Amino acid sequence: MHWIALRWQPEPGHRLPPLDALGWWALQYTPRVAWLDEGLLLEVSACERLWGGKLALMRQIQGSNPAEARIQQAQGTTSLIALARLRLYAAGVQPPADVPAALPLHTLSAAHGHLDVLERLGCRTWGDVARLPRGGLARRFGKALREALDVAWGLRPEQHRWLQLPDMFDQKLELPALAEGASELMWSANRLLAALQIWLRARQRGAVALELQWTLDLKRYNGVDLPPNQSITVRTAEPTQDMAHLRRLMSERLALTKLAAPASWLRLLTLETSPWAGASTSFLPEDNRKGDKLHELVERLSARLGPQQVVVPVAQADHRPEAMQGWQPALKKGGAVPAQQPDSLYPPWLLREPVLLEMRGGHPHYRGKLRRLVGPQRFKTGWWDAVEQADHTPSVRDYYIAESPEAGLVWIYCERPFEAQEGTQRHCWYLQGLYA
Secondary structure (H helix, E strand, O other), rough: OOEEEEEEEEEEOOOOOOOOHHHHHHHHOOOOOOEOOOOOEEEEEOOOHHHHHHHHHHHHHHHHHHHHHEEEEEEEEEHHHHHHHHHHHOOOOOOOOOOOOOHHHHOHHHHHHHHHHHHHHHOEHHHHHHHHHHHHHHHHHHHHHHHHHHHHOOOOOOOOOOOOOOOOOOEEEEEEEEEHHHHHHHHHHHHHHHHHHHHHHOOEEEEEEEEEEEOOOEEEEEEEOOEEEEEEEEEEEEEOOOHHHHOOOOHHHHHOOOOOOOOEEEEEEEEEEEEEEOOOOOOOOOOOOOOOOOHHHHHHHHHHHOHHHHHEEEEEEOOOOOOOOOEEEEEEEEEEEOOOOOOOOOOEEEEEEEEOOOOOOOOEEEOOEEEEEEEEEEEEHHHHHHHHHOOOEEEEEEEEEEEOOOEEEEEEEEEEEOOHHOOOOOEEEEEEOOOO
């Protein structure tokens, strides 16, 4: 058997992710992971060769440390030996060569309640206690100490509650002090986001919707009954494991939220996740663009300015340019709305209302005489509106791409009478859009 014991020592001002998250991180190396006292224990005898051996595995664990803290490691043939060696390393003491017999007695958890009595009996090491009569040892100190020694010498099988990765992320965190503003909540939420990233990677999922919930410390404030908690919801258009993006979205939402009372607990849970495809390994320039993605920018602006202030065009079932698209908030319940992909012949800038063009010598003018380049493209539509509205006239338009001496390329059309009104109206020319 080969056991690895891990322990973290955070620097001043840094806090570790939740202990569950550290255990989830260790599951990538072996399914046999358990917490034992202050140490995280990994049994790797069945899988260490997959990582290139003991030394390579230890280096891999050290290199992928998920916490902003120094990680200490120790090995042993049993979990108790590995944990005892870890405790000695943490105290700056070199473990003895004769293991487990020469290990100091204070490194055995089962002996902590009996150290004074055992020392008066002359017992200083694990071996000293193991040489005492079994019956008398069990009657005087209980079965737990004798069973622990049997486990250490490999005479008894080890029993642990192995960690399991939950199907849904749901973690609570007690705040170090009452939080009265968004900045204090966000400082503690960073620990939960770090745990979320570990869970997403272990599950190979991407976050789509999250809920951050905080417990209010007061039930009544200024004569008003308060709910037990408040919460915000963060949604993304695409599954993500990018904690920097989620952190920005959460910070923007919290900045717009007023706390009804100081908060004492924080909870983060996933509302929706999707399978994670992983990052692209393509070398093509278009697949490796720097900067924020478009949907991330839209989500961040929507969180900062409000959903109604950031809109995108949405295609409508109509062929008339002024009615072929509508506008709606970019960030809806299901995430960001993909922008409409316009036809390549249509200009990027459509006027809200067509502008009637001046006619000179039978030719339309806009900052000079217009020269038609492409067209006509006929639009014959609006007849269904005429059926529903008695005063509505169907449209027959011939569209052209034209060139203006001063304005460049423009999109114009000639309004023609419908067949029923042919000969009753003159042809009018309008400016519909401009090309960049």
